Amino acid sequence: MSIAATPTNGSVIRDQSGRRLKSIKLAVTGLTAGANNSVPHALKDHLGNGAVPSKVEVQAAGPLPPFVYQAADGTHVFLTAQSAGDTACTLLLQYGD
Secondary structure, X not given: OOOEEEEEEEXXXXXXXXXXXXXXXXXXXXXXXXXXXXXXXXXXXXXXXXXXXXXXXXXXXXXXXXXXXXXXOOOEEEEEEOOHHHOOEEEEEEEEO
């Protein structure tokens, strides 16, 4: 099964310094159990370039949440699914514009 990352909602806030921050929630399915997985996030900055998330939060769909094994980059979040019951999750990503 291939990995799918479906955006479910997003928002824009300003931090204390006035910098604009975007947040998005991704429903992730199709992770391979017991393996490292590359999850495409499709985040873009105001120039259309790939944006690197400044915050990645994983919410479990099963008993053990997948965990981040490597820092996210401009195209992917890197997760390890620990068991067969943990092949889906929700990602909360935050990034600057």
